[in-house]
Amino acid sequence: MTTRIGVYPGTFDPITLGHMDIIRRGAKLVDRLVIGVTTNPSKSPMFSVEERMAMVVRETADLAGRIEVVSFDSLLMDFAERQGASMIVRGLRAVADFEYEYQMAGMNQQLNGRIETVFLMADVSLQPIASRLVKEIAVYGGDIRKFVSPEVKADVVKRVAETGRKGS
Template sequence: MAGQVRIGVYPGTFDPITLGHMDIIRRGAKLVDKLVIGVTTNPSKSPLFTVEERLAMVQRECEGLDADIEVVAFGSLLMHFAEQQGAGIILRGLRAVADFEYEYQMAGMNQYLNDRIETVFLMADVSLQPIASRLVKEIAMFDGDIAKFVTPTVRVDVLERIAEQRQAAG
């Protein structure tokens, strides 16, 4: 239909948002008229930041981008969230072969749930492929330098949170 807005959803935990995520957001936003970044919590992960903190962080990091981007929290099935947003595309980033196997299975299940929503995979930029939020947190917890993996403001957020946790632990 002419004039129909193409909406894409990019879901993730973004705990914290990395340069790899930002690469996918910048490139993915070019494929749709509006990109909804869905911030969720994965029950199998223990987040460093609350959902509200991650929403604010993602919003802040996306402010300078020249695109129609909305950052929304969700706690439902991805397909239900995508339907609620009016999305026709789910955007997923791939880093490695291991990601592909998991993402391929998820895309297949999502297609069974709603075959009108397509899953589109974007390969992360080669220089950013090793970056994973889990590893960024682990490196920071052991006092490694995470400056190559996150923006300066996210680096400060992560280091402050880890310092708070250490102080609370005594």
């Protein structure tokens, strides 16, 4: 029997409840879900790749054995091929996400037609959550507990305290 491997890529800076929803649901679709923590040149990360990987491992501890957390800094399709993946799992929050993801899926299919992209709609209650917005709210002193786990909230609050915050 062939093992079905999926890859869920992202920066996870920080990992949100929305990410966790997609991870839990994506893990049901495959035998092994590889969570690919990547750099993104267009984003300014709050946490290093190592810190983000540690957060993802901690937050997904109850799924140990079903998931693996791996960092990568390459084309997604090259990473997926190295992992032996047959699918890429992507979360969608809104129409704007779909337009971007649709274009990316088309490009990825051109690069490697053997790997399918599967889209999961975010739970309605989690649709507005974006790591970028969580960081912005935290920097201005807002409460992020509705968007991240208590442990991730503590990580973000600590980092904001270390780097300074803009609000008064």
